[in-house]
Amino acid sequence: MTLTxxxxxxxxxxxxxxxxxxxxxxxxxxxxxxxxxxxxxxxxVLFPFLKLLKQKPDVIGKQLGDFLTEKTELxxxxxxxxxxxxxxxRDNYWVSFLLNNYADAHYGEKSKTDRRVMVEYSSPNTxxxxxxxxxxxxxxxxxxxxxxxxTGNQVVKANLINDRGIHICKSMIxxxxxANGATPxxxxxxxxxxxxxxxVKFNDVYKEEIKQLVAAGTEEKAAxxxxxIMKDAQDLLRKWEAGDKEVYGLWQKMNGWVYxxxxxxxxxxxxxxxxxxxxxxxYLLGKKIVEEGLAKGVLFKKEDGSVWIDLKExxxxxxxxxxxxxxxxxxxxxxGTAKLKYEEFKLDQSVYxxxxxxxxxxxxxxxxxxxxxxxxxxxxxxxxYGMVELPTGRMKSREGTVVDADDMAGEMVRLAREQTESAxxxxxxxxxxxxxxxxxxxxxxxxxxxxxxxxxxKMIFDPKESIDLHGYTATFIQYAHAxxxxxxxxxxxxxxxxxSRFQSFEQATDLAPLEKSIILTLEQxxxxxxxxxxxxxxSSICNYAFQLAQLFNTFYDAHSISKAESEEKKELRLIIxxxxxxxxxxxxxxxxxxxxxxx
RNA sequence: GGCCCGGUAGCUCAGCUGGAUAGAGCACCAGCCUUCUAAGCUGGGGGUCAUUGGUUCGAAUCCAAUCCGGGUCACCA
Numbered sequence: 001m002t003l004t005x006x007x008x009x010x011x012x013x014x015x016x017x018x019x020x021x022x023x024x025x026x027x028x029x030x031x032x033x034x035x036x037x038x039x040x041x042x043x044x045v046l047f048p049f050l051k052l053l054k055q056k057p058d059v060i061g062k063q064l065g066d067f068l069t070e071k072t073e074l075x076x077x078x079x080x081x082x083x084x085x086x087x088x089x090r091d092n093y094w095v096s097f098l099l100n101n102y103a104d105a106h107y108g109e110k111s112k113t114d115r116r117v118m119v120e121y122s123s124p125n126t127x128x129x130x131x132x133x134x135x136x137x138x139x140x141x142x143x144x145x146x147x148x149x150x151t152g153n154q155v156v157k158a159n160l161i162n163d164r165g166i167h168i169c170k171s172m173i174x175x176x177x178x179a180n181g182a183t184p185x186x187x188x189x190x191x192x193x194x195x196x197x198x199x200v201k202f203n204d205v206y207k208e209e210i211k212q213l214v215a216a217g218t219e220e221k222a223a224x225x226x227x228x229i230m231k232d233a234q235d236l237l238r239k240w241e242a243g244d245k246e247v248y249g250l251w252q253k254m255n256g257w258v259y260x261x262x263x264x265x266x267x268x269x270x271x272x273x274x275x276x277x278x279x280x281x282x283y284l285l286g287k288k289i290v291e292e293g294l295a296k297g298v299l300f301k302k303e304d305g306s307v308w309i310d311l312k313e314x315x316x317x318x319x320x321x322x323x324x325x326x327x328x329x330x331x332x333x334x335x336g337t338a339k340l341k342y343e344e345f346k347l348d349q350s351v352y353x354x355x356x357x358x359x360x361x362x363x364x365x366x367x368x369x370x371x372x373x374x375x376x377x378x379x380x381x382x383x384x385y386g387m388v389e390l391p392t393g394r395m396k397s398r399e400g401t402v403v404d405a406d407d408m409a410g411e412m413v414r415l416a417r418e419q420t421e422s423a424x425x426x427x428x429x430x431x432x433x434x435x436x437x438x439x440x441x442x443x444x445x446x447x448x449x450x451x452x453x454x455x456x457x458k459m460i461f462d463p464k465e466s467i468d469l470h471g472y473t474a475t476f477i478q479y480a481h482a483x484x485x486x487x488x489x490x491x492x493x494x495x496x497x498x499x500s501r502f503q504s505f506e507q508a509t510d511l512a513p514l515e516k517s518i519i520l521t522l523e524q525x526x527x528x529x530x531x532x533x534x535x536x537x538x539s540s541i542c543n544y545a546f547q548l549a550q551l552f553n554t555f556y557d558a559h560s561i562s563k564a565e566s567e568e569k570k571e572l573r574l575i576i577x578x579x580x581x582x583x584x585x586x587x588x589x590x591x592x593x594x595x596x597x598x599x
Numbered sequence: 600g601g602c603c604c605g606g607u608a609g610c611u612c613a614g615c616u617g618g619a620u621a622g623a624g625c626a627c628c629a630g631c632c633u634u635c636u637a638a639g640c641u642g643g644g645g646g647u648c649a650u651u652g653g654u655u656c657g658a659a660u661c662c663a664a665u666c667c668g669g670g671u672c673a674c675c676a
Contacts (some may be wrong), residue, residue, distance in 0.1 A: 032619095043618095047618070048618095050656080083656090084619060162676070166675080279676095304674090306674065315601085316602085320673085322674090329675085356671090357671070359671070360602080360671050363603085423637090423638060453611085456605080457604085458604085458669070468611095468625070470639095480639085486636055490635065491635085554641090556635075556639080557639075557640045557641080558640090562635045
């Protein structure tokens, strides 16, 4: 049980003894960390009890404070300041907390349950390489998966690859026309980039053709439909759906290039999946669900044969589920995939990491499943995040106005090298170690940059400003960790000492304020972790880890560890920094960020 | 226009289940390396928490209205 909930229960208990006739709901007991300008560790706010107990705050505070200090083992002292009861927790609570948990590499986690959760993220189209916006999606999904795993869930990390449709055909037709059979090897370009180049090429040609048609007197809208390259692309899609061998072969070949490129990028980023779905496999599944819905009378058919659902009762509109010609739309596929996932993995929850522009789509998806009586409906959760924009506006692959993910990763490595070299910190590393270090710093900075912000907020990234390696960054946390490791090396204490290492420690002197602050912060980690899982928000963990690192740096500056005032203090501080490093590693591992032992 | 999300320091963001004098980072200014890694630490300036009204002992936080920015409401995905 966390300390704050222990305090709440203790206070509730105290009220039961002091005021047997009044019942106090535990939810009305508000326990906050005491502000630094007052003495105390945790504060109980007394105002909510005034009316219930018909007493003045000072009286209630004194009764509660006396009871808590005398009848429980938790508190050493209390202080009442204008309606706030500030409680000082006994040093021996902090010390035994530390001794009980420092050796636990899983400290903060919840015990495993049978709850099964799938997190779907990345979900790329195969007509272009990944860009900076996709990175937010990928890092969020990966981090959320780890957070959910650490809070007791069985997690399946899934990637749904959108490998079919008109957008792929656009790249294909441009490649057929202009590439002269070029392969990634011949062109010396990553496969996803090569295909992406032809996607951009398609749009250039398409625009040019429209321009010409308009110049020849065609209306703009008609020209958009009649442009030869667009007609060719549509023709390609029809052939693909009909199973044309040649088209299918090209599609496989080009997708293969893209997958190789993606795999490369995922590998660089340290991203993995447990399950990969392809829309080319799943896109027909939804049709069956639609037919069943028709039979049940939940859906209806219009004269042209198209199938719809009426969502007016829920304040929404009519929504198309199947075209008149029987082909499926985006929603149809998603219905099928949702059911497939649910049945394949017996999911309690299915998390979709998708940008907020699709809020409506996901709302409708869930609602339709509910109306159809599909059991998967309740578990659908949309982890909606704001888009990453450039100062000039949204990133658009087809216009080439994107910050490419591979470029960005490379740029970050360059930056990490530059700053390490100029700080003169390359000593004691060989070339391989340095390469590894630069990658660790670069990737950490990138992930932290995208994860430290509340997912629902949109971000603007200015490529002209490089991502910082100072201040509120992963580098800061990595640096604090490296400093701890350096001390531990000198003192011959392993990074993860066993529970027996400090068995004989006995506290002889009072805790210094900074010693206590760190332990208090360490104690809060499990709450932060659960909150982050409940809110689907990794940024609170970033925030926490930064605070802890910052606190350590202050502590480091104020108190020597190796040359502590006494052996007892030295032991205590060693335990504190061991656990600090361990919690930092744990928190950052959830974010997919590694902490070097030396930097 | 309907619905959804956002608006807090010059910039980027915490804080939002109501609680004490609203916090970080960047940038700016002033200090701190014969002592465990200065990618660090200490201090300083900088705020009408978009606006107005309401609820309350108490509002950045809750409610209502308004303003600003974005998204979405496709037989695109």
